[in-house]
Every structure is written in structure tokens, then in C-alpha cells.
Amino acid sequence: MNTIESVRVPVPDGELYAEVVGSGPPLVLLHADYLGVGMWDEQLELAADHRLIRYDARSHGRSTTAMADCRAEEDLLALLDHFEIGTASLMGNSMGGATTLTFALQNPERVDRVVLFGPGIPPVDFRDPFILEGHREQEAARQAMDIDRYVEAFLRIGVDGPHRRPDEVDPQIRARCRDMAMTTVGNHHTATGRLLERDVASRLAEIAAPTLLVVGELEATDLHRMARDAAERMPNAELVEMAGCGHMASMENPEEVNELIRRHLGG
Known part of the structure; x- marks a missing residue:
């Protein structure tokens, strides 16, 4: 079994807690709001074919508390640079999906393939x-x-x-x-820094990386709406609805989810 290595990655005004396991093409895992690296435990089996890097976003888990405004996509860039990764595939849920989309828009040359679960699309517009x-x-x-x-x-x-x-x-x-x-x-809870957003929603058509969008059947209407919008406007996107699942499909149905991921990353 692969050994998980814990790493502290320096970023401006702080550090990110990260874990690395496996070997092969790099796949970076970005968690949902309020959660952390542990939401991806069911995906650790993908380390058989990939170098997995999962990390706690700033002001989450074991990473540094943000005391000044920051951009999550810039932290992701710092993480890739720290590990000397030129191009990686990215997998994000919700907030992590928003970071992934923003990063893919800002740094398309650093992104291979993308997997998104119920992503927020900045500026996130909640109506439900x-x-x-x-x-x-x-x-x-x-x-x-x-x-x-x-x-x-x-x-x-x-x-x-x-x-x-x-x-x-x-x-x-x-x-x-x-x-x-x-x-x-x-x-x-003492964080005073805000997570700054960029306008991704109006520029979805510019994100060309092959993208798998997964939305749980039991998710709120906002998540279905944003996923459909992304699938319609991104040139290389596929939308899959996961039956019987909510927002945490990767935890609720890992067997089917992991097979979808393998198929997508294998091209």
C-alpha cells in the first residue's frame, strides 16, 4: 500500500497542509467548503495510477487561517510550483470546483483534465x-x-x-x-481575510480542458443549474447525473465515481 506523505506548502502569509501519495500523472484534489482532505479518502485508490495531491484550502483544516484577502487559485498555483508540477489534472467539489474553474481560466497551460462535483461557478449566484x-x-x-x-x-x-x-x-x-x-x-473562526472571486461565469467558453461534470440527483436546484450551464458552454465538457446522491457523490457512491474518474482521466 502506498504511504501518504504529509507536507507543509508555503504560500504568501501562511502554509497549506497537503498530502501526497502514489505515482504517475499528477491529480490534485480540492475539497468542498468547510471540509478538508478527508473528504477524498474514497478516492485514494486512484493512487495506483496517479500521483495524488490533496490539500486543505486556506482557512480550512490544518492550513493557515487567512487574516488578509486572498485568492484560492493563486494558492493552487503555489502548490503546483512547490511540487514542480508543470501540468496536472484537477478534481474539485463545490468550492474546490470553483477554484479549479478559476485556475483553468487563468492558467490553461497548467491543466490537463478536470473533474468537478457540483461546482460553484464564480460569482456564485444562489437562488434556491x-x-x-x-x-x-x-x-x-x-x-x-x-x-x-x-x-x-x-x-x-x-x-x-x-x-x-x-x-x-x-x-x-x-x-x-x-x-x-x-x-x-x-x-x-478568527479569519478576517476574504476569499476573492473572479468572474468565471461569463467566460466558461474559454475553458477548453476536457471536463467531467458530476451532479448528484438529490442536489439543490442551484447546483444543477450551474452544472448544466457549464456543460452547455464549455467546449469539451460532459455532464453526468449521479442517481441517489447529494452533494457528496464521491463519498456516497465511490465505486461508480472512481470508475467515471478513471475513464475520464484515461481519455
Whole structure:
């Protein structure tokens, strides 16, 4: 079995916590908001054919808390440069998908292939009443300084989705996501830096890297809308709907997801 190497990658005003495993063409894994490297445990088997690099974004997990405004795509560039990787395939979920798309737009020569799960497309435009209500609940929890209520609101939005009760979701997946989110909120609640966005939505047609878009059947309408828009406007994109899954399809159905990934990365 491949050994996972832990690395601290320097970035302006801080460090990123990263893990490296396997050998072969590089594949960088970018997690969803509030989560961390652990959301990709089910994809570690891909290290049989790829050099996997997964990392905690700034103000997440074991990476540095952002005390000044920053750009996630610039941190990704610093990570590739640190590992002396010229071109890599990128795989991102939600926030990680937004970073991936932004990076592919800004640095097309550094991107081979792309896999996206329910990606946000900056500037992210949320309209779904379910998501908007979840954000209101998070803000109320923040005002009350209630971390449990805050993280539960995230789980309802980002793990359960609008079509399932919490008890209808795999309890182990929900518990893992809760643990990662509690770590992120607990470690980084003092962050004062914002994650700055670029306009990707109006320039999707410029992203030519072969892209696999995966959206869970049970995701909110906003995620379906953004995935469809990307699939229609990106010149080399394929859209797959994952039956019976929500926003964390890579955790909920890893066998089918990993086969899709292998097929896409194999060209």
C-alpha cells in the first residue's frame, strides 16, 4: 500500500497542509467548503495510477487561517510550483470546483483534465430557497455563537440537500463531514481575510480542458443549474447525473465515481 506523505506548502502569509501519495500523472484534489482532505479518502485508490495531491484550502483544516484577502487559485498555483508540477489534472467539489474553474481560466497551460462535483461557478449566484434559508440559519447561529447549530446548518445544505432528512443520509458520511466542518470552524473562526472571486461565469467558453461534470440527483436546484450551464458552454465538457446522491457523490457512491474518474482521466 502506498504511504501518504504529509507536507507543509508555503504560500504568501501562511502554509497549506497537503498530502501526497502514489505515482504517475499528477491529480490534485480540492475539497468542498468547510471540509478538508478527508473528504477524498474514497478516492485514494486512484493512487495506483496517479500521483495524488490533496490539500486543505486556506482557512480550512490544518492550513493557515487567512487574516488578509486572498485568492484560492493563486494558492493552487503555489502548490503546483512547490511540487514542480508543470501540468496536472484537477478534481474539485463545490468550492474546490470553483477554484479549479478559476485556475483553468487563468492558467490553461497548467491543466490537463478536470473533474468537478457540483461546482460553484464564480460569482456564485444562489437562488434556491432551500440554500438561502440555510444561509440565514448559519448567520443566526453565527450571531448566537452556536457552533453546533452553525455546522448542522452546513450539513443540511451541503450533505443532506433539499430532498432528504438527516436520518436518510449515511450516518458515517454525515459524521465525517461534521468532524471536518467542526475542525475548520474551530480552527479558523478568527479569519478576517476574504476569499476573492473572479468572474468565471461569463467566460466558461474559454475553458477548453476536457471536463467531467458530476451532479448528484438529490442536489439543490442551484447546483444543477450551474452544472448544466457549464456543460452547455464549455467546449469539451460532459455532464453526468449521479442517481441517489447529494452533494457528496464521491463519498456516497465511490465505486461508480472512481470508475467515471478513471475513464475520464484515461481519455
